Amino acid sequence: MTYKVLALKWRPNNFDQIIGQQHITKALKNAIKFNRISHAFTFSGPRGVGKTTTARILAKELNSVDDINSSFDIIEMDAASNRGIDEIRSLRENVSIAPAHGQYKIYIIDEVHMLTKEAFNALLKTLEEPPEHVVFILATTDAYKMPATILSRTQRYDFRRLSIDDIKKQLMIILQSENKNFNNDSLGLIARKADGSMRDALGYLDQVINYCEDSIDLNEIQNVLGVISDSSYLELFDAICNKDINNVIKIMNNSINVGGVSVINFISDFNIFLRQILYCMIGKKNSDNMIDVWIKNNKNIGELDVIRIMELLMKLENKIKFIDHPDLALELLMIKLCKLDNVIEISEIIKQLNHNDENINRLIDDSSNAIDKGAANDNVVSEQNNINKSIDGSNDAINSSIEDILDDNIKNTSDDNASDIVVSENNNLKNLNDKNIDNILDATHTDQQNDDKVKIDAIKINEKLNDIIDFIDDKNSKTAGFMGDIEILDVNDTDIKIKINNISKFLYDTLLKDIPLIKDAFNRCLNTDHNIIIIKGTEIPQNIDKEKKIKVDKEHPLFMDALEKFEGKIIK
Incomplete structure (x- = not known):
């Protein structure tokens, strides 16, 4: 009898046999x-x-x-x-x-x-x-x-993609019917590789059975299908969290160079694995106990850490097809992931600020109580002064510390996540107090604009003149063309007086009709609110004195030579 592939042999014959x-x-x-x-x-x-x-x-x-x-x-x-x-x-x-x-x-x-x-x-x-x-x-x-x-x-x-559990259940039924030995981890690899397609899963299973014969082994499946087990990805993620660069590079090279896994598949599958970890962290049930145990033993790793790693992996996945050496790009990314600090939310910083403030107030209260009791007045006053000095000194250290923290983290925070600003964990945070909360919150608003009007002068206007002309050109190219020769005459608190040279009276009158546009351009580019006064400068000469032109031409050294050579004469 002719052999039938599993996809045809196990094709459903009624609605009840259709999966998912x-x-x-x-x-x-x-x-x-x-x-x-x-x-x-x-x-x-x-x-x-x-x-x-x-x-x-x-x-x-x-x-x-x-x-x-x-x-x-x-x-x-x-x-x-x-x-x-x-x-x-x-x-x-x-x-x-x-x-x-x-x-x-x-x-x-x-x-x-x-x-x-x-x-x-x-x-x-x-x-x-x-x-x-x-x-x-x-x-x-x-x-x-x-x-x-x-x-x-x-x-x-x-029709929907089939879940990994649905595919695993069907593969289990087929293997039991075919009298093949297997384990759940091996079926999970096949189901994940199938990416929601039952036909692909049965095709992979056919290939694996031909290779493994009677017993399906996890390591052999990895060799046949070019996939990596969840345990290997968990080992890699653990090495990244522990900043063990040598182990990270070793695991990655074993997977790509020895295991034959492509870089794009490595990144994609690693992101899928990290998604499982993220789901477990937010409370979703997971069938893999190995992941649950790891999360319980690593409380210092949070959801934001996993999300940041996934975002960096997805960015590389989008760019990898344009890179000549994708394995090198992946190595650099893995090293970068090891160098990342853990993240902490603004709410956690505020809690630490409040805690530090309580400690400082407690010190002050203790010293005040000592003064009330009359114990060692001079020493207590000295102690009080020392506390105040330490508080003032800590404020300076806090401000510089916060600036460093925010500079490092705002650069590493993507625009898409600007609403969820996170700050790298730093030992200096334990010195923070309530006075610096406003500084932190102000620094995190990357799109905040300064409403105060800028103090301007002629130099400032000349620096921004090209931007002003470009703004006008976007709205009305003719008006921008009339303003080719501008001179700043005077600037005060309310008015900016400019002179337009080399313009005829007709063009000047036309330009006056566009005063609102010109005012808007100046105020937007200079971040100010001034009236614009336009003065007419020199006028474009309409006629050229022909006799003067001829006289100038005669003075040219080549004029007479040309006249003799072409036997020409001056008519007038």
Whole structure:
């Protein structure tokens, strides 16, 4: 007997065998039960999740047949290879023919988004006025490529990616039926590699069985599929958190150079693993006890630390295809991750500030009580002065410490996360007090603008003159062209007086009409609020004295030579 691959051997034959699409199978079963059958369906979703299989099962249920290959009333069509208008015209001619045996004539069109525009237009006419005995089932992985006029005339069902647990359960059933030994970790690797596709998972399982024969081993799966186990990723993450650069580079090189894992897959899978850790940290249940144990033993690592690492990995993943040496880029990123400090939220800083303030107040109260009791007045006064000096000194240290902290962390904080400012943990934080809270909060608002008007003078205006002209040019290029020769005459608290040279009276009058635009440009670029007064300067000369021009020309040393050579003469 010819061997059948697992994807065909274990292909579902009824709605109950379809995995992970209960929201669709239940709706279709009820539609058949209550005889509410639409004339057209659209099945959309990722590859390998059961679109075509569901279409075939629906066709069998509608016509009550066991094998659609033996039915003349069920026609399967691949739009990728039959995408032209001629094929659709032939289909339109055949839809008018009544079914031979079944109740419906059913057309299953796979990869329907591959049809040409003309073919879609031809199909649209049939969908607008379908015969009662015809049912269309359109399957596609890219529903957005289909015309909206087609989608609006069909019942659309969106298929979902299968979860890792659903894939693992099905693989377990298959392996038990095939009498193969396995462990849960190995099935988890296959399910993760399949990325939500049951067909891909069965293809990988076929490959693994051929390699491992009777017993499926975790290490052998890693070699066959080029994937890394969760335990290896956990070891890598632990080394990053402990800032163990040597171990980080060792694990990474073993995975890429020895294990043969591509850099892009390494980054992608590591991010998926970090997502599991993040879910566990925020309280979501996880099937991997190994991760739960690690989190309990590493309380110093928080959600923000994991998020920051994931963001850096995703940035590199987007850029990796443009880099000539991706392995080198990954090494540099891993070293950078080891150098990152843990992060602390503003609320935690404020708590530490309040705690430090309480300690200082307690010292002051103790010294005040000693004064009230009359004990060693001179010494107490001296102690009080020392406390005040230490507080003043600590304030200076605090201010410089805060500036350093904020400079380092605001640079490392992305614009997307500006609302969730985090500050690197620093030993100087224990010296902070309430007086510096405002400084911290002011520094974290990166988009804050200074409302105070800038004191300006002619030098300041000349420095910003190009920006002012550019601003005017964006609004009105003609007005900007008239302001080519500007001279700043006077600047006071309310007015800016400028002179425009080399401008005719007509252009000057035109320019005065645009005073509001010019005022807006000056005030925006200078961050001020002044009135603009324009004075007309020198006027463009309209006529040139021809006699003077000729006189100047005669004085040129080449003039007479040219006149003699070309036998010319001066008319006037």
